Amino acid sequence: MSTNKDYKWVGTSPIRPDGADKVTGKAAFGADKNLPGMLHGKILRSPYGHAKIKSIDTSAAESAPGVLAVMTSKDLPDLASEMGEAGESAVDFRDLSQNILAAGKVLYHGHAVAAVAATSPKLAKQALKLIKVEYEELPVVLEIEDAMADDAPILHENQFTPGGSQDKPSNIAGKMKLPRGDIEKGFAEADVIVEREFTTPTVHQGYIEPHAVTASMSASGHADVWCCTQGAFVVRAMTAKVLNMDVGKVKVTPSEIGGGFGAKTTVYLEPIAVKLSEMSGRPVKMVMDREEVLRATGPTSASVIKIKLGATNDGKLVAAEGTLKYGAGAYKGSPMGPGCMCVFASYEIPNFVVRGFDVVLNKPKVAAYRAPGAPMAAFAMESVMNEMAGKLDLDPIDFRLENAVKEGSVAAYGPKFPAIGFVETLKAAKEHPHYSAPLGKNQGRGVGTGFWFNIGMQSSATLNVNESGSVTLITGSADIGGSRASMALFAAEELGIDYDLITPLVSNTEEAGYCDVTGGSRTTFATGMAVVKASKNLVANMKKRAAKTWGVEVDEVLWQDGQAVPPFSSGKNPMSMAEIAASAAKTGGPLTASASLTAQGAGAGFGVHICDVEVDPETGKTDVIRYTAIQDAGKAIHPAYVEGQYQGGAAQGIGWALNEEYVYNDKGVLQNFGFLDYRMPVANDLPMIDTVIVEVPNPAHPYGVRGVGETPIVPPLAAVAEAVNNAAGVRITDLPISPPRLLAEIDAK
Amino acid sequence: MESVQYHAPQSLEEAVPLLKQARQTPSRILAGGTDLLIQMRAGVKSPEMLIDIKKIPETTGFEIGADEIRLGAAVPSAVMDESPELHQQLPGVVEGMELIGSTQVQGRATPGGNLCNASPAGDGAPAMIASSGQCVVFGPNGVRTIPVEEVCTAPGRTSLADDEFIQEFRFPTPKAGQADAYLRFIPRNEMDIAVVGVAANITVDAGGICTAAKVTLGAVGPTVVIATEVAELLVGTKLDDATLEKAAEIASGLGSPISDKRGTAEFRHRIAGVLTRRVIKIAATRAGERL
Numbered sequence A: 001m002s003t004n005k006d007y008k009w010v011g012t013s014p015i016r017p018d019g020a021d022k023v024t025g026k027a028a029f030g031a032d033k034n035l036p037g038m039l040h041g042k043i044l045r046s047p048y049g050h051a052k053i054k055s056i057d058t059s060a061a062e063s064a065p066g067v068l069a070v071m072t073s074k075d076l077p078d079l080a081s082e083m084g085e086a087g088e089s090a091v092d093f094r095d096l097s098q099n100i101l102a103a104g105k106v107l108y109h110g111h112a113v114a115a116v117a118a119t120s121p122k123l124a125k126q127a128l129k130l131i132k133v134e135y136e137e138l139p140v141v142l143e144i145e146d147a148m149a150d151d152a153p154i155l156h157e158n159q160f161t162p163g164g165s166q167d168k169p170s171n172i173a174g175k176m177k178l179p180r181g182d183i184e185k186g187f188a189e190a191d192v193i194v195e196r197e198f199t200t201p202t203v204h205q206g207y208i209e210p211h212a213v214t215a216s217m218s219a220s221g222h223a224d225v226w227c228c229t230q231g232a233f234v235v236r237a238m239t240a241k242v243l244n245m246d247v248g249k250v251k252v253t254p255s256e257i258g259g260g261f262g263a264k265t266t267v268y269l270e271p272i273a274v275k276l277s278e279m280s281g282r283p284v285k286m287v288m289d290r291e292e293v294l295r296a297t298g299p300t301s302a303s304v305i306k307i308k309l310g311a312t313n314d315g316k317l318v319a320a321e322g323t324l325k326y327g328a329g330a331y332k333g334s335p336m337g338p339g340c341m342c343v344f345a346s347y348e349i350p351n352f353v354v355r356g357f358d359v360v361l362n363k364p365k366v367a368a369y370r371a372p373g374a375p376m377a378a379f380a381m382e383s384v385m386n387e388m389a390g391k392l393d394l395d396p397i398d399f400r401l402e403n404a405v406k407e408g409s410v411a412a413y414g415p416k417f418p419a420i421g422f423v424e425t426l427k428a429a430k431e432h433p434h435y436s437a438p439l440g441k442n443q444g445r446g447v448g449t450g451f452w453f454n455i456g457m458q459s460s461a462t463l464n465v466n467e468s469g470s471v472t473l474i475t476g477s478a479d480i481g482g483s484r485a486s487m488a489l490f491a492a493e494e495l496g497i498d499y500d501l502i503t504p505l506v507s508n509t510e511e512a513g514y515c516d517v518t519g520g521s522r523t524t525f526a527t528g529m530a531v532v533k534a535s536k537n538l539v540a541n542m543k544k545r546a547a548k549t550w551g552v553e554v555d556e557v558l559w560q561d562g563q564a565v566p567p568f569s570s571g572k573n574p575m576s577m578a579e580i581a582a583s584a585a586k587t588g589g590p591l592t593a594s595a596s597l598t599a600q601g602a603g604a605g606f607g608v609h610i611c612d613v614e615v616d617p618e619t620g621k622t623d624v625i626r627y628t629a630i631q632d633a634g635k636a637i638h639p640a641y642v643e644g645q646y647q648g649g650a651a652q653g654i655g656w657a658l659n660e661e662y663v664y665n666d667k668g669v670l671q672n673f674g675f676l677d678y679r680m681p682v683a684n685d686l687p688m689i690d691t692v693i694v695e696v697p698n699p700a701h702p703y704g705v706r707g708v709g710e711t712p713i714v715p716p717l718a719a720v721a722e723a724v725n726n727a728a729g730v731r732i733t734d735l736p737i738s739p740p741r742l743l744a745e746i747d748a749k
Numbered sequence B: 001m002e003s004v005q006y007h008a009p010q011s012l013e014e015a016v017p018l019l020k021q022a023r024q025t026p027s028r029i030l031a032g033g034t035d036l037l038i039q040m041r042a043g044v045k046s047p048e049m050l051i052d053i054k055k056i057p058e059t060t061g062f063e064i065g066a067d068e069i070r071l072g073a074a075v076p077s078a079v080m081d082e083s084p085e086l087h088q089q090l091p092g093v094v095e096g097m098e099l100i101g102s103t104q105v106q107g108r109a110t111p112g113g114n115l116c117n118a119s120p121a122g123d124g125a126p127a128m129i130a131s132s133g134q135c136v137v138f139g140p141n142g143v144r145t146i147p148v149e150e151v152c153t154a155p156g157r158t159s160l161a162d163d164e165f166i167q168e169f170r171f172p173t174p175k176a177g178q179a180d181a182y183l184r185f186i187p188r189n190e191m192d193i194a195v196v197g198v199a200a201n202i203t204v205d206a207g208g209i210c211t212a213a214k215v216t217l218g219a220v221g222p223t224v225v226i227a228t229e230v231a232e233l234l235v236g237t238k239l240d241d242a243t244l245e246k247a248a249e250i251a252s253g254l255g256s257p258i259s260d261k262r263g264t265a266e267f268r269h270r271i272a273g274v275l276t277r278r279v280i281k282i283a284a285t286r287a288g289e290r291l
Ligand SMILES: Cc1cc2nc3c(=O)[nH]c(=O)nc-3n(C[C@H](O)[C@H](O)[C@H](O)COP(=O)(O)OP(=O)(O)OC[C@H]3O[C@@H](n4cnc5c(N)ncnc54)[C@H](O)[C@@H]3O)c2cc1C
Pocket: B028, B029, B030, B031, B032, B033, B034, B035, B036, B037, B038, B053, B073, B074, B099, B100, B101, B102, B105, B108, B109, B110, B111, B112, B113, B114, B115, B116, B117, B121, B122, B123, B124, B160, B164, B165, B166, B167, B191, B192, B193, B194
């Protein structure tokens, strides 16, 4: 894909260091941690979608066989409402605590109410049945618009709409407005206006590995936590906060991770496991089953989004209006903010207004999911863009090229774009043979584009040189997409040694320097920057050691191909890294180098997807028959894993478009709590997803990296919907495009 | 229940004392286990004894005779799918089994297990009924033979006694001009449960006239629906488009499908009609090729 003239390692695709252990079953995941004397923790969950907890009686459970500890929210400190950083987004620690164990009220079916630790999983489960909870059932509200209504059942008596009535509590937890120019004037200039409303369902991230933790509290009050997470430091911060401990007293060791997609950046079990361990004096292991994962973790927001778009006959956008309502689940904090910032971010629009609403309802609290908030916004905006292109009789890619943001454009959310690759990506899509390939009967093609900010945040890296000259590379960034390979590639490139000589590790919170979560597509960008910086520090040190050995000035020494090269005049031979390492004891001791930074200048990512579908007009079934994902990576450090990100995001987006949705009954009970009926695409539902890596370097990164992990889930929803529109002659505005729904659309046309 | 007794009799005789014990001890027959083991893990079923029938030779082989095809009840679907002879003789019965689950599941899933799990959406039964399958039921007192449609009585229930199991299926070997077919509808392409499944067994003569027909529908009621009205309509016609349209219309009105997370009753009715039309066409084409 990408050609690579300047670098020896960066831009190649070697096998990942963790690969062999994963394919041979040796890799240890969250549920693989066992300790002597360990107990098993289980959680009692709410049977109601919304209810007052009148009383909880745990006495019978406490005296049940094998039970060593039982806890409820009473055993957690009462936290004040306080916002804190939680990975990519903010969290209210009181909400976090009450989501972990309900206090006073249960807000969704499956909300945790009590927990038990016993000598076996079976005894723990039996004890749960002995806990007596008295509930007073309350009406549930599941749909965004219903929750916004004046007479809606209220989830939180102490929550008021900002800027609204401060007497009457409301389910609207947050509002946002982003204006530019004068929309009335803008729409007056428009020759064509398209206005439509779109809905998307609640969908889950669908990681294969359920949440799992083992925790052990020492007598001295030091908690040891092993879990699967995208950010050991965020687990540490949240666990400490919820239990009112100092972060220095909590050690979190991340396991290998079987998928997270953003959702493993919060905690559900960890504080409970630590507390149960403290109460029982024994290590406690807790593993969710699939049903618990689907009922009580994740998902991402359902949305109701209205877009009005105005363009002139020659294809210039002149005005836009967007109203974006996101369901947050039981507690405030949907991705409404990023959704609003993204919705018009790809285009130059002189006049617009975006309004956002963050709405609570009786569903599990949402968690981050790849480009949180952006896929729904792009589904609406890109669908309208496609319809507008049709009305203007313009090629959809040409129409976008006409309005695309480029270097110097002021983004809809404020800043001026540095070098970005949207135009290049659009052009690559238009030139791709897929875009002009012929289609058959009942087949249709659609395009969709996507934008995501990507983020920087804090990272650290340490390099320890072994006496043989090989290197151990330590970071605290969870590896969810092959980042260990990329970290090793950066170090190999900088140090000039073989990739295989570098052992990249993800370490725990007591041994690695601080790293924020692996989220926001930041790890290859930001932790990569720390690795590059640490490598440069190490090279400087090694040059010093060589200079000392040779008795020359350090600035006379060059570093080339993994060797220190002396000035010609010295008459000395170059010293390899292995030689420098072997003599380190005599030149100043062990060779180590570290770097820590707050990475600035994360580069925005743009993607364009082309999708072909075939629709069975008699059954409403849609098959994706060809798919191409084109995206600007800035620089692909490990092109195969960049492609993997493009393909994975596209696959998840296709599932979101076609079949995935949470199905609730009117009591707020999720009906499809397993992968049989929560229909993610399986392997043979997808064609080979072709990829094109565009490389417009990010000027803020030493190798030009932009994040790539999230953008790929943004374009598919609209691309699939438009392909279906063209195949079946319908206009899809509601996801998922499941067979019954599409058949109804076909009937209605 | 802390432990489960596991027995794997090597012959029908060896099974007899175990079946007698099954009259007192809550027991289950174990074939591929792809339904049973999952139900046990989920706590839906908790037998104290498992009788694994896969070691009994009568249950694991198949034989194609001039008049009769014998199919062991515990033949894995992957084995059925790998047999060109079975495909040739009973393509619909094979289709009903070879689309179960995924490759891994197909290595285990058996027709006996599929039928006796008695799921309304089971993919195996419709074609076995359409192709006039009989079950040879073994018990301590010997064997008895019943038509496949008499096995399932309600979702999760069968007419077999606690001390019986299905040893094998028998199908009349299709005559010249006779063939079967099975189609199911799922929203995905694999690893899903039939929204509707329809099987047809059609016989045509040299003139293209349908001389015999049997059409069955799965997942539109508690047990497989035998669409006698559709069969009656087809016989004597050339299976022309108008007839098939009429057949689809009748099929759409059959059964008592429910609305649930897998589809509305209305959608199921619709799809039943579409699949009926399509599956009759496939079976008729195959039948024509066998003249
Ligand atoms: C991932 C997955 C996907 C699946 N997909 C499908 C699908 O697409 N379509 C579908 O129809 N099914 C599907 N199934 C269900 C299952 O695989 C099939 O029903 C299979 O045919 C069951 O056969 P088995 O041999 O595994 O049955 P078992 O689990 O061994 O037995 C099932 C039941 O029948 C009884 N039993 C078994 N054999 C006999 C016998 N000879 N006589 C009397 N009783 C007997 C058992 O006691 C038990 O109650 C799926 C299952 C899984 C796990």
